[in-house]
Amino acid sequence: MEEISLREGEDFIKLGQLLKKAGMVGSGVDAKFVIQDGLVEVNGEVELQRGKKIYPDDVVSFNGESVKVIR
Numbered sequence: 001m002e003e004i005s006l007r008e009g010e011d012f013i014k015l016g017q018l019l020k021k022a023g024m025v026g027s028g029v030d031a032k033f034v035i036q037d038g039l040v041e042v043n044g045e046v047e048l049q050r051g052k053k054i055y056p057d058d059v060v061s062f063n064g065e066s067v068k069v070i071r
Helices: 015-021 028-036
Strands: 002-005 040-042 059-062 065-070
Touching: 015 028, 015 040, 015 059
Parallel strands: 002 065
Antiparallel strands: 040 059, 059 065
C-alpha cells in the first residue's frame, strides 16, 4: 500500500486531489468521473463526493490500488 503525505500545515486533502497526487488518475476530470461512477472507496465504503475530505489514516482504494494518507 502506497502512502501519501499531507503538505505541511494541512489537516486533510480532498478526494479528487488525492487521486491525482497518487497517480491513480491522470486529471481532475478523470477523478470526477471515476468517483461519480462509484469506483472509489474510502475506508472500505463507496464515496461519491469528489470534495470529500480525506484525513490521516484514511485509506482510499481504486482500480486495485490503495493509498493511505499520513501526516
